[in-house]
Amino acid sequence: MKKKPFFLMAIAVVIVAAVVIYALNSSSPQEPIARKEHDIISNLNAKDIVAKMNDKEKIGQLVMYTPLRNQESFSKEMIQEYYIGSVLLNDQKVSAKEAATFNNQLQQWASESRLGIPMFITGDLEYGAAQRVPGEATVLPRQMAIGATQNVEYAYQAAKITAAEAKAMGFHWSYSPVADVYSNPLNSVIGVRSFGEDTKLVNEMVAAEVKGYKSEGMISSAKHFPGHGDTSFDSHTTLATVTYSEDVLRKVHLPPFKTAIDQGIESIMTSHIIIQAIDPELPATLSKKVLTGLLRDELGFQGIIVTDAMVMEAISNNWGAGEAAVMAINAGADIIMANGSASDQLDTVDSLYQALQDGKITRSRIDESVERIITYKLENKMFDHRFVDIDHATMVVGSKDHWEISEQIAQDSITLLKNVNVLPFDPQTNESTLIVSVAYAEQIAETVRKVSKGEVISYQAARATGEKLDVSQESIDAALEQAQSADRIIVFTYSDSQIAQGQIDLVNQLQGTGKPVVAVSLGNPNDILGYPGVSAYLATYALDTWYWMTPIPVSWDAAVRVIFGANPKGKLPVTISSAYPLGFGLSYP
Known part of the structure; x- marks a missing residue:
């Protein structure tokens, strides 16, 4: 009886040794140690995941690249060699099946990287998934049309439809709602993309769209902070300055963004315009006074700050994509929207990486943003649900029910x-x-x-x-x-x-x-x-x-x-003149 413990101990030693020998013999030379990191990474919290990342992987998470037409090798390189964490899809000549297939391919490439961190797949979806898949997805009325209905439920339904169709194709993130208050009739770049000129109406519509996106588990993004509604120049081509007072900024333009924050919106997109009342020197995208001082510290926003496209001439003509990217991160942005040519996009990645090595961006500033990004990827269960069912996507996108709601919104507008x-x-x-x-x-x-x-x-x-x-x-x-x-x-x-x-x-x-x-x-x-x-x-x-x-x-x-006889129900969401004021609209007797 006294020999039993020794006998059991000997058996245990043999078992442990056998397990070790098996593990050593079964390790394939093609399967690096990194693969073991990949297997456990999704079970960690964001802070622990960030701790396992190298500098190149961290910088990759701060960059959103844009695929180049017919150049899949570029996408694979950006994801697997530069560890890019987000993608902006702009192609408009694809079907729902093609979109879902391509998005699955992006996630497959991401899963094969060292840590296998999934990608945010994003797009401008202001009037539905049709903005990216126009042949099949439900086309929704523009936001000003929704504003003309004065029906907040329609804003909720529009966002819900957009999210359902986009998510079915593998999108996680929509750059909508437009929270800009349209206060300048010469503003060509915003125009009917805005719900209207009345801050209260815009507040209500923005809140409803945020709720609609959330109902389908999709990230939304209020834009263009701190308000692009009063410019008379297009920031795609010109660096504009708005000269209204700080009081006007706070009473007219900021409330919709504060409303979005109060509703728990996950992201806010910056504008490439100079808000003279806050920072007379730098556009909001590059201004620490705007992004950190106003948005983070004063309004209390804790979500992802994403820049608008950095090749827009308001930025690229004045600073260049690389330098501007460094400035934006230091100002408080989390993700740089790097589009344009391959060289433009790679310049963004290289400039950020070099700035980190040279101490022009602190490691703590980088880690803060990366942790925020990874947190949202974990919360959205992207590690466990990387791929979409292509057959399901073709069933959801452009469904009869969605079209009927869209037609009713349009009719009432x-x-x-x-x-x-x-x-x-x-x-x-x-x-x-x-x-x-x-x-x-x-x-x-x-x-x-x-x-x-x-x-x-x-x-x-x-x-x-x-x-x-x-x-x-x-x-x-x-x-x-x-x-x-x-x-x-x-x-x-x-x-x-x-x-x-x-x-x-x-x-x-x-x-x-x-x-x-x-x-x-x-x-x-x-x-x-x-x-x-x-x-x-x-x-x-x-x-x-x-x-x-x-x-x-x-x-x-x-x-x-x-x-031809249907009764008009829309009311002006903007003032045209004294004869056609805000809220004006006729109907048939």
């Missing part, structure tokens, strides 16, 4: 501003209708054919390929010739701030035919200021400054239905 005994048109007569438009004329005509019994003719009055649309007198003459054989005319105009003179002439000369004329603005609702004598006028808020990128047919379809 159409705003009738003027009607001098013209509307509604009778859809049952055999009268012919001429559709004249500066964009999407034939697509709009197809909608009219569905609701109108008479003949429908379309004429595209402008064929510009650039950002601005105008109409030549030759085109106007052609439209007038078409009008001779039409019984009634619907003319669609577009502007992102001020309507071009050629479009004004087009409407006025069509009005001069003496036939019933209805004008419809596809973009900024201010178009009526250019042709105040028109008999009837509706606003759709359908197209922003990048009108050619994704059409919004639900909005012009809704306008057509109103023209």
Whole structure:
């Protein structure tokens, strides 16, 4: 009996030795020690994961790269050699299946890196997943259209639909809602992307969208902090300065961001504009006074601060992508949106890495941001749920239920501003209708054919390929010739701030035919200021400054239905003039 403990001890020693020998013999030379780190990393907290990362891996988490078309090797290199932690997807010529497949591939490459940290997959999804997958995903009305409905529930539903479709394809993060208060009618870059000019309305809509994203477990991002709504220059091309007082900043522009923070929004995107009242020297993206002093310390935001695109000329022309990236991190940003060419993106990574080695960025500043990023990846269970079901994605994206909600939002947004005994048109007569438009004329005509019994003719009055649309007198003459054989005319105009003179002439000369004329603005609702004598006028808020990128047919379809009898319900979310004030909107008797 006394020999039993010794006998058991001997057996235990043999077992332990056998386990060690087995482990040594079974270790494949192709499987590095790092793979063992990969196996346990998802079970650690963010601080412990950061402690296991080397400098190159940490810098990678601070950079969001943009894939280059038809260059998958670049994506693989960025993920596996530079350990990039986030990706911005801009390609608009993909299907839901292709998007989900590509996103799975990105996550596969990330899983094969040393620590296997998953990637944030992000995109601008202001009007739905269709902004990235326009052929299949549900197209939602622009935010100003939602503002025109005055229905907060619609903002919630729009965000929820966006999140459901985007998540099904592997996205984690939407750069929406736009929290900018549209206080300058010459602001072409924001325009109909804003909910409107009323801070209270914007607050309510922003809060609802944050809730909608959260309901589907998707990260959202309020932009463009601390407010891009009062600029008259586009920061894609110009470094703008806003000169309003600090009081205006705090009363008008900051509240929607504070509302988003109070709702627990995970991310805020910076603006590339100089807020003179806070920092007269540096744009918000590069300003410690704005990002750390105002956003972190005063407003108490603890989420991820992501920069807007750093190749926008407001930044790149003045500092360069690399130098600006270092400045932004030191100012308090967590993730640098590095897009542009391969050299631009690599310059961002290299500049940040070298700045860390040279002590231009402190290790504590880097670790703070990396820990915040990893925390959100853990909270979103990205380590355990890296991939999406491609078949499921194709079922969710563009579902019938989603389209029905989008169509209802659009229908309730159409705003009738003027009607001098013209509307509604009778859809049952055999009268012919001429559709004249500066964009999407034939697509709009197809909608009219569905609701109108008479003949429908379309004429595209402008064929510009650039950002601005105008109409030549030759085109106007052609439209007038078409009008001779039409019984009634619907003319669609577009502007992102001020309507071009050629479009004004087009409407006025069509009005001069003496036939019933209805004008419809596809973009900024201010178009009526250019042709105040028109008999009837509706606003759709359908197209922003990048009108050619994704059409919004639900909005012009809704306008057509109103023209042919559906009751208009929209109310102006902006002031056009004393005749058309905030909240104005007619309806049929």
